[in-house]
Structure formats: C-alpha cells, structure tokens
Amino acid sequence: xxxxxxxxxxxxxxxxxxxxxxxxxxxxxxxxxxxxxxxxxxxxxxxxxxxxxxxxxxxxxxxxxxxxxxxxxxxxxxxxxxxxxxxxxxxxxxxxxxxxxxxxxxxxxxxxxxxxxxxxxx
Amino acid sequence: xxxxxxxxxxxxxxxxxxxxxxxxxxxxxxxxxxxxxxxxxxxxxxxxxxxxxxxxxxxxxxxxxxxxxxxxxxxxxxxxxxxxxxxxxxxxxxxxxxxxxxxxxxxxxxxxxxxxxxxxxxxxxxxxxxxxxxxxxxxxxxxxxxxxxxxxxxxxxxxxxxxxxxxxxxxxxxxxxxxxxxxxxxxxxxxxxxxxxxxxxxxxxxxxxxxxxxxxxxxxxxxxxxxxxxxxxxxxxxxxxxxxxxxxxxxxxxxxxxxxxxxxxxxxxxxxxxxxxxxxxxxxxxxxxxxxxxxxxx
Numbered sequence: 011x012x013x014x015x016x017x018x019x020x021x022x023x024x025x026x027x028x029x030x031x032x033x034x035x036x037x038x039x040x041x042x043x044x045x046x047x048x049x050x051x052x053x054x055x056x057x058x059x060x061x062x063x064x065x066x067x068x069x070x071x072x073x074x075x076x077x078x079x080x081x082x083x084x085x086x087x088x089x090x091x092x093x094x095x096x097x098x099x100x101x102x103x104x105x106x107x108x109x110x111x112x113x114x115x116x117x118x119x120x121x122x123x124x125x126x127x128x129x130x131x132x
Numbered sequence: 133x134x135x136x137x138x139x140x141x142x143x144x145x146x147x148x149x150x151x152x153x154x155x156x157x158x159x160x161x162x163x164x165x166x167x168x169x170x171x172x173x174x175x176x177x178x179x180x181x182x183x184x185x186x187x188x189x190x191x192x193x194x195x196x197x198x199x200x201x202x203x204x205x206x207x208x209x210x211x212x213x214x215x216x217x218x219x220x221x222x223x224x225x226x227x228x229x230x231x232x233x234x235x236x237x238x239x240x241x242x243x244x245x246x247x248x249x250x251x252x253x254x255x256x257x258x259x260x261x262x263x264x265x266x267x268x269x270x271x272x273x274x275x276x277x278x279x280x281x282x283x284x285x286x287x288x289x290x291x292x293x294x295x296x297x298x299x300x301x302x303x304x305x306x307x308x309x310x311x312x313x314x315x316x317x318x319x320x321x322x323x324x325x326x327x328x329x330x331x332x333x334x335x336x337x338x339x340x341x342x343x344x345x346x347x348x349x350x351x352x353x354x355x356x357x358x359x360x361x362x363x364x365x366x367x368x369x370x371x372x373x374x375x376x377x378x379x380x381x382x383x384x385x386x387x388x389x390x391x392x393x394x395x396x397x398x399x400x401x402x403x404x405x406x407x408x409x410x411x412x413x414x415x416x417x418x419x420x421x422x423x424x425x426x427x428x429x430x
Contacts, residue, residue, distance in 0.1 A: 079297060083334035090297070110335050116262035116296040119226050122337075122395060 182361030221257030221326030
C-alpha cells in the first residue's frame with residue numbers, strides 16, 4: 011500500500027517536473043487540452059493560446075503553405091511544422107504566465123513578425 | 133557554459149581599457165590592452181561591414197538606396213586603409229523571387245566594387261541564403277564556409293544561415309573539428325559568422341541552434357574571438373574565454389535584446405538620419421589583442 015502510494019507520488023512528481031514536450035506518458039483524452047494552430051506566412055492562427063496550468067496540453071500544428079517552425083524558448087518547446095502533416099507538441103505547463111512563441115524556420119520577409127503568446131492561467 | 137553579458141561600459145571596465153570614444157580592445161591574450169603598433173610586422177587592420185540588406189525599402193530607412201554607397205565612400209576615406217574587408221551577412225534583403233535575389237546581389241557587387249580595398253571576404257545571412265540553401269549566394273560570392281589565414285591569425289567563416297532552421301549542421305561541424313584538430317591551442321583564431329553562436333536572446337531568434345557544439349570545439353583554444361552581425365547593433369559578450377562582438381547594421385538598428393516586446397526596427401529619426409548605423413575597424417595587435425574602432429554613418 012505504502013509502496014503503491016510512493017510509486018504514484020513518484021509518477022506524479024515526474025509528470026509535474028517534465029515541462030518539456032513529451033509523448034511518452036499516455037494521458038486520458040478527456041484531461042488533455044487540445045489546441046489546433048495553423049501556420050502560414052507570416053502568422054499563426056490563433057496567435058494567442060490559453061491553457062490551464064498543470065493540465066496536459068496537446069498543440070496540433072499544421073501549415074497552410076510551407077515549412078515553418080514553432081518554438082517557445084522559455085518552455086524549451088520546439089517543433090517543425092511540415093506541409094501535409096499534423097505536428098503534435100505535448101507538454102504540461104508547470105507555471106502560470108505569458109510565454110512568447112515564434113517561427114524559428116526562416117520563411118521570408120516578414121518572418122520576424124511570425125509570433126504569438128502562450129498564456130498559462132490557474 | 134558561462135555566459136556573461138556586458139553592456140559597452142561594463143565591457144570596457146572589464147577589459148581595463150579607457151572609455152575614450154568608440155575604441156576598445158577585445159578579450160584576447162588575457163585581455164591585455166597593448167598599445168597599437170602601426171606598421172609592426174604582426175599588426176594588421178580589417179573592416180567589418182554587416183547587414184546592408186541591399187534591396188530593402190521601407191520607413192525604417194528612407195535612404196536605403198544610398199546608405200551602402202555612402203558607406204563605401206566613408207571606408208575609402210579611412211585614414212588607415214584595411215588589409216581586407218569582411219561582410220558578415222545579410223548583404224541583400226530577402227525576396228521569394230530568385231531573379232530579384234540575383235539582381236540585388238549583382239547590384240550589391242557593383243556597389244562594393246567601388247571599395248578601394250579589393251580583398252573582401254563575404255559571409256551569408258539568412259536573408260541571402262535561407263530560402264534557397266545559399267544557391268544564389270554561392271554563385272556570386274563563393275563558399276558558405278571556409279577558412280583563410282592572415283599574418284598569424286586563422287580566420288574561420290561559419291555558415292549558420294543556409295539551413296533556415298539556423299543550424300550549422302553535423303557536416304560543417306565535422307569540417308570545423310577537422311580544421312581545428314590541425315591547430316595548436318595557442319593559435320589565434322577569429323570566427324566570422326552571421327548569427328550569434330551563443331543563445332543571446334532566443335525569443336527573438338538571436339541564437340544558433342547548434343552553436344554550443346561549435347563553441348565546445350573552440351573552447352580549448354586560448355585566443356578565440358567571434359565577430360558577427362544579425363542583431364543590428366553592437367553587443368559584446370564573453371562565453372568562457374571566447375569574446376563575441378556583434379556589429380552595427382547599415383540599414384536600420386534593432387532594439388536591445390528584450391528591451392521591448394517585439395524586435396521591430398528602431399524608427400528612423402529625420403532629425404538624426406542614419407542614427408544607430410555604422411561599421412567597425414578592427415586592429416589586430418600582434419595577433420593577440422583586437423582594438424575596435426566603431427564608426428557611425430554621419
């Protein structure tokens with residue numbers, strides 16, 4: 011009983027500490043916050059993403075034109091968005107706040123404006 | 133890795149050099165600030181120009197069509213003519229049209245052909261090379277990464293832009309390792325590149341994805357200095373014992389890292405045209421220290 015609780019506590023702690031995108035631990039679909047984001051030169055839609063803290067998030071990224079990138083440097087999230095594919099980024103936000111994201115695959119004049127915000131709330 | 137950021141004043145104090153004007157020494161050879169010895173056997177002087185963005189049009193620089201030409205005249209008028217000139221990327225402003233890109237590169241070549249000094253080394257920026265993997269750049273300016281030697285200093289040109297994801301890449305890192313393996317740890321090295329090799333401000337994409345791998349290869353050498361562009365402003369930083377110096381732009385300045393929410397150009401001030409634009413002269417002193425002169429476009 012004690013060992014079982016310890017394992018559960020360890021698992022929970024591990025999950026809470028793993029802020030980096032991961033698809034290793036299956037999470038019941040009902041608990042996931044799924045956010046669809048489409049990219050095209052030189053914008054994301056939506057460009058403001060709101061999620062809850064300590065609740066698993068799945069970002070489903072697609073592109074309408076060409077290869078783009080998606081990175082949230084403060085959360086160490088990074089992915090390439092390839093044409094014709096859905097790129098899934100899974101993570102558990104550990105803290106509240108507003109975190110900037112941007113395209114990190116140069117895509118032309120205006121690339122610098124391809125930005126957005128991830129807002130994590132209680 | 134130890135990243136220490138310094139503003140200009142702090143950096144000058146760190147180096148123990150005078151704050152007189154826009155001249156200071158770079159951190160080589162234990163940061164000793166040796167007096168200049170013009171004409172000495174090992175001394176030489178080169179000029180760094182960066183981020184000219186030929187072809188750019190817009191309010192951040194209503195004089196974009198003349199800034200580069202004016203700079204050519206200013207460099208030609210320098211009292212001390214450089215041994216050579218380096219352009220650290222974004223020679224042209226990006227375009228989706230390959231024909232327009234080549235036209236801009238041809239025009240750029242024609243303008244810089246007016247420089248009196250004919251020994252010029254070119255680096256690519258993401259605006260030149262990211263949309264076509266550097267194809268047009270190589271047609272006009274040659275290799276994307278290469279080395280050359282000058283009066284005892286080994287120069288290494290690194291390409292961190294032809295991959296649009298801002299990576300140097302494994303093949304080029306292997307090439308770098310092979311080049312460095314041939315050198316003594318006391319060999320003075322200057323790295324020329326476009327993006328910062330360290331994570332200066334990743335939220336504005338002011339980083340190189342695998343720059344840490346390049347710096348790890350360079351770290352064992354005692355005298356390494358990096359000159360780069362991309363961020364359109366002077367910035368001086370040490371990573372370990374490697375000194376990094378970014379150059380001003382010749383098209384429009386950008387804000388200091390993280391000083392404003394977005395990295396939009398600093399607005400053109402009609403009362404102070406060309407404010408924030410400039411280039412630098414670098415005096416190499418006995419292949420150990422670098423004396424940097426910052427010039428404005430007056």
